[in-house]
Amino acid sequence: MAGNRQLPMDLLLIAGFVLITNIFILVPVLSDSFPRTYLGVILVLFLPGYALTGALFPAKKDIDGIERAAISFGLSISIAPILGLSLNYSSWGIREIPLLTEFSIFTLLMCVIAYYRRRLLSETEVFGVSFKKCYLSMKARVLEKPESKTDKVIAFIFVLSMLASIGSLAYIIGNPKEGEHFTEFYILGNNSTIGDYPTEFVQGEKGTVTVGIINHEYRPMDYTIDVRLENRSLQESQKQISLGNNMSWEEPVTFTPPLKGKNMKLEFLLFNETEKTIPYRNLNLWINVTEEA
Incomplete structure (x- = not known):
């Protein structure tokens, strides 16, 4: 020991x-x-x-x-x-x-x-x-027995090949070929699963869905989420998110339907930094809101 x-x-x-x-x-x-x-x-x-x-x-x-x-x-x-x-x-x-x-x-x-x-x-x-020992050992080898030209050439080629391989790989990783530029935009229902979305409400009742964004635009992006019911913005549900390339955001978004009616269109609109009036992505739910008993 x-x-x-x-x-x-x-x-x-x-x-x-x-x-x-x-x-x-x-x-x-x-x-x-x-x-x-x-x-x-x-x-x-x-x-x-x-x-x-x-x-x-x-x-x-x-x-x-x-x-x-x-x-x-x-x-x-x-x-x-x-x-x-x-x-x-x-x-x-x-x-x-x-x-x-x-x-x-x-x-x-x-x-x-x-x-x-x-x-x-x-x-x-x-x-x-031990870096000191490595240096002294290399120095002793050089002084003790000079390497032949063949050994030097082989060692040089080996080191050069390793550096070239690492450099090439680093360049490829650092400068990947850009694919399609797009943004993923999705909503999840109860228990953060696809489906089982809240669609039945009593007037004044709050609803919650999980909203997700994944940036594949190859640059940082600023997004705005706006939730609208029958084209009426629900200001309480607006979100502003900044994401770097390949970064993701996923959080619950809560909304309160202010209107009552059947088969009303609940929209989740995603705007990007360059277009503030036309949605970049949009998702819809059809909901029913009844009067409180």
């Missing part, structure tokens, strides 16, 4: 990268900045695999540094679709914030497990990264 020892710098760096990536993605001022994309690529393609490798192989004798790096990339590529698939079958869906949360929690959890397993080993057995 190990006693007091230095904190594992590699695991601390992994945790630090996760924290910084979350800041750059979640903080509005930084979310459109250049580093955000590359931090996201690192979070997806390297950090989870490295943390998992650390949890699986806590001893330095298990695998060497180059193998550890290669396995980290391979495991990350394998982990990404599994985490994405698990979200696909959840209520959150494959969206930016749930993905960020899942990758962050998985990586940090693996770091904790890796740290715990290293604590069970002696200081001579445990794997660790």
Whole structure:
């Protein structure tokens, strides 16, 4: 059992990268900045695999540094679709914030497990990264035995290929091909399900539906929701929402029908920032409002 020892710098760096990536993605001022994309690529393609490798192989004798790096990339590529698939079958869906949360929690959890397993080993057995030792080791190798031209060319091609692959992937992720620009607009009934909408009212009785918006316009959008009964606006139910690209909003909207009658048209109108008079999207319910007994 190990006693007091230095904190594992590699695991601390992994945790630090996760924290910084979350800041750059979640903080509005930084979310459109250049580093955000590359931090996201690192979070997806390297950090989870490295943390998992650390949890699986806590001893330095298990695998060497180059193998550890290669396995980290391979495991990350394998982990990404599994985490994405698990979200696909959840209520959150494959969206930016749930993905960020899942990758962050998985990586940090693996770091904790890796740290715990290293604590069970002696200081001579445990794997660790000492940047000073790495520098001195590389310097000693250079002085001790110069590499042949063939080795240098192979190493250069390998590093160049890795950088080119990461750069290409980062560019593709950071500059995706834009698809159709549209906004999802929907209403849900009782228990937030499709159907079972409130349609029968006594005059003065309140009704509630869940209204949802998902922005797929490839830019931030400002929306206004207006609820109208027989073309009469119910001011109490108006909502103003601002959403970034691929962001969603879903909240209950309460309304009180001021008129009585049968088969009256209750409209849920969505206006965007460029058109304030013509609805961008609209949904209808037909309701009956009777006089209070």
